[in-house]
Amino acid sequence: MRLHFIAIGGSAMHNLALALHEKGYKITGSDDVIYEPSKTRLNNKGLLPKQFGWFPEKITKDLDAVILGMHAREDNPELARAKELELPIYSYPEFLFEQSKEKTRVVIGGSHGKTTITSMILHVMNYHHKNVDFMVGAQLEGFENMVHLTQENDFIVLEGDEYLSSPIDRRPKFHLYKPNIAFLSGIAWDHINVFPTFDEYLEQFKIFIDSIVKGGILVYNEEDQHLKQLVEESTNTIRKHSYRTPDYHVENENTLLHTPEGDMPVAVFGEHNLQNLAGAKWICQHMGIDEEDFYEAIASFKGASKRLEKIVETKNTVVFKDFAHSPSKVMATTKAVKEQYPDRKVVACLELHTYSSLNANFLKQYESSLNAADEAVVFFSPEAVENKKLEPISKEQIFEAFSRTDLTVYTNALEFKNYLQEQQYDHKVLLLMSSGNYGGLNFDEIKNWVS
Template sequence: MKKVHFIAIGGSAMHNLAIALHEKGYQVTGSDDAIFEPSRTRLAQRGILPEELGWFPEKITTDLDAVILGMHAHADNPEMLKAQELGIKIYSYPEYLYEQSKDKTRVVIGGSHGKTTITSMVLHCLHYHDIDVDYMVGAQLDGFDVMVKLTDENEFIIMEGDEYLSSPLDRRSKFLLYQPNIALISGIAWDHINVFPTFENYKEQFSKFINSIVNGGALIYNQTDNDVVEVVENTERALKKFPYTIPASTIVDGITYLETDNGPLPLEVFGAHNLMNLEGARAICKQLGMMDDDFNEAIQSFKGASKRLELINRTPDFVAYKDFAHAPSKVTSVTNAVKEQYQDKTVVGCLEIHTYSSLNPEFLVQYKGALDKADIKIVNYDPEALKIKRMEMISPEDIKKAFGDDSILVFTSSTDLRTYLDEIDKSNKVFLMMSSGNFGGMDLNEVFKTNF
C-alpha cells in the first residue's frame, strides 16, 4: 500500500485528489491550518480528516512514498522543510496527477474561460453513454460523487488545465506538467496578474502549453479568439489542429435550440459562450470516438457546471442566477448571455469584485464595458480587504470610471447590498449574481426566495 501525505489537504483541488487516492487504496494522511466545507465533511466521511489543525513535522516519515504540496502552503512550511531534509519526493498537485496518468491518453482542456464547463460537458456526455474515464474537473457535477477519479484500468483521463502556478516550490503553470495527447484552448484573456504581470507574459503560458503537447497530438482551439489563433499559428509543433466556432442556434420562448441535421435541439444551457463551449466539447468527444448524434443526444440534458449560470430561483415574477464569473471576459460573456436570453426583462447584473488582483487599480480598467448589457448595473467590493493587504484604496468613483459607466450602483457593504436587493421591485427582472466569493456571506437563496 502506497503512503502519501498532503500538505494543505483542505484545498478544493487537494482534498479531491486525496479522496481519489484513498478510494484507489492508498494510505492517505494530511495537514492544514484551516479546512472549510465541503472539504471538511468529505474528508471526514472517508476517515482522512486531520485530527487537529496545524503543521506537524513528525507526520513526515521516511516510509512515505510521496508528499503532495498545495499552493496554500508557504515556502517555510515546517512539514515541507522536514520532507526536504529527509529527501522524500515532493510533488505539486499537477505533477502527481501526471504521475498517476502517464500511461493513459491525457485530454487537457485549457483556456482563460470555459474550461470547467467544457470539461463538465465532456464528462456528462461520456457518463450519459456509460463510458468510464478518469478525470479531474473544477466543479461538482450531477452524477459524479467526486471531482477527481483515478484508476489503474481506464484508458483516458480528462483534465481541466489551469494556468495558475503549480506549488510554492514550482512556479510553472499547472497545465504545463500534464503533457497532453489531446488539448483544447477555449480562449485567452488576461488573468492572475499577481503572477503574470503583463498580458504577453500571460499569453506566453499558452504557447508553452501548446509546446507541451506530445508530438503528433491533437490541438482543438477556438478560432474566433485572435490571441488563441496567434499562439496556435506560431507553434512549430507537429500537431493535428482542429478549429471550432459557435454553432447555429435560435431562441424561442426563453429556450435555446441548437440547429442540427435532425432539426432544432432544445438545450438546458444558453448564451454564446456556452454554445462555443459546447462545440469545444463536441470536438473533444469526437477525438474520443463519439459520433455527433450520440453527442447531441447527451448534451441536451446538460444543466451546467456548479456555480456556472446556476439557477437560484424562477418565479412568475423574476428569475435569479448565480455565476462564478469574476474575470472581465467572463463577466462580459455571462451578462451578454443573460440579456440575450431575456430580452423582454430587466437584467440586474451584480458583480462582487472579490480577488485582490481584480482590485488592483491597474487591472480594474480591464472591466470597461463588462456590465454594459445589464439594465441595472451593481458592483460590490470590500474596502477592508484592501486595508488588510495594504493595497491602494479605490473609491466608488474609481469603479465607475474603470467600468466606463456613471450609472453603476457601487456598494462597499454587503449589508447595504442586501438591503437594496430586499427592497427592489423584483417583478419582470432577471438577477445575475456574479462572484468568486460569497457576497460577504449573503444567503442568495434567502434573498431570492419565492415569498418576498
C-alpha cells in the same frame, strides 16, 4: 503507497486525497483550517486531521511521497521536514501526471470556460457509459467527487489551470500534463499578480501548445485572434482542429441549437456557452463519441456548479449565480442572460474579489463589461483590498473603469444585502457574479425575498 497531503483541505487537494483513498492508497494530511464541504467529506472517509495545524512529526521516512498544496506557505514546517528527509515532493498537477502517464491525457485549457467544457465532456461520457478518469473544478451532477482515478481507464480528462502549481513550483499547472489531446477556449489576461503583463500571460499558452506530445491534437477557438495567431505560429508537430460559435436562436426564453437533425433545445444558453459546446463536441469525437450521440447527451446538460447556475425560479423571476469574475466572462455572461430574457429587466451584480479585479491598474479591463444589463451593481470590500496588500481603490475609480454613468457601487456588505432584500423582483432576472460571497451573503435567503 503512503502519501501525506500538506494543505489537504483545499477544494482540489481534498478531492485528490479522496480519489487516491478510493484507489487504495494510505492517506494522511494536515491543514491550518478546513472549511465545508471539505471538512465533512474528509471526515466521512476517516481522512480529516485530528488537529488543525502543522506537525513535522507526521513527516516520516516511511512515506512514499508528500503532495504540497498551493495554500501552504514556502516556509511550512512539514515541508521543511520533508526536504530534510529527502522525500519526493509533488505539486498537485505533478502527481496527477504521475497517475496518468500510461493514459491518453485530454487537457482542457483557456482563460475561461474550462470547468464548463470539462463538465460537458464528462456529462456526455457518463451518459453513454464510457468510463474515464478525470479532474474537474466543480461538483457535477451524477459524480461523487471532482477527481476520479483508476488503473484501468484509458482516458483521463484534466481541467488545465494556468495558475501556479505550488509554493515551490512556480510553473502553471497546465504546463505539467503533457496532453495527447489538448483544448484551448481563448485567452483573456488574468492573474495579474503572477503575470503582470499580457505578453507574459500569453507566453504561458505558447508553452502549453508546445507541451502537446508529438502527433497529438489541439482543438482551439478560431474566433479568438490571440489564440489563433499562437496556434498558427506554433511549429509543434500536432494536428490542429478549430471550432467556432455554432448557429442558434432564442425563442420564448429557450435556446435552440441548429444541428444537422434540426433545431434542438439545450439547457445552457449564451454565445459563450454554445461556443464551449461546439469545442466539447470536437473533443468527444476525438474520444470516440459520434456527433449524433453527442447531441443526444448534451441536450440534458444543465451546467456545472456555480456556472450560470439557476438558484431561484418563480413565474415572474429568475436568479442566477455565476462564478464570472474576469472581464471577458462578466461581459459574456451578462450578454447571455439579456439575450435569453430580452423582455425582462436584467439586474447584474458583480463582486470584485480576486487579486486582479481589485488591482487599480487592471480595473480598466472591465470597461463596458456590464453594459448589456438594464441595471448594474458592483460590490467590493475595502478590507479585501487591504488583506491582499493592494493600493486602496475608490468608488470613483470603479465608475471610471466600467464607463457606466448609472452604475451603483457598494462597499458595505450589509448595505448590499439590504439593496437585494428591498428589490421588487417581478418580471426581473437577477444575476449574481462572483468568485466570493459578497461579504457573507446567504444565497438561500434570496429565495425568501423573491417569493
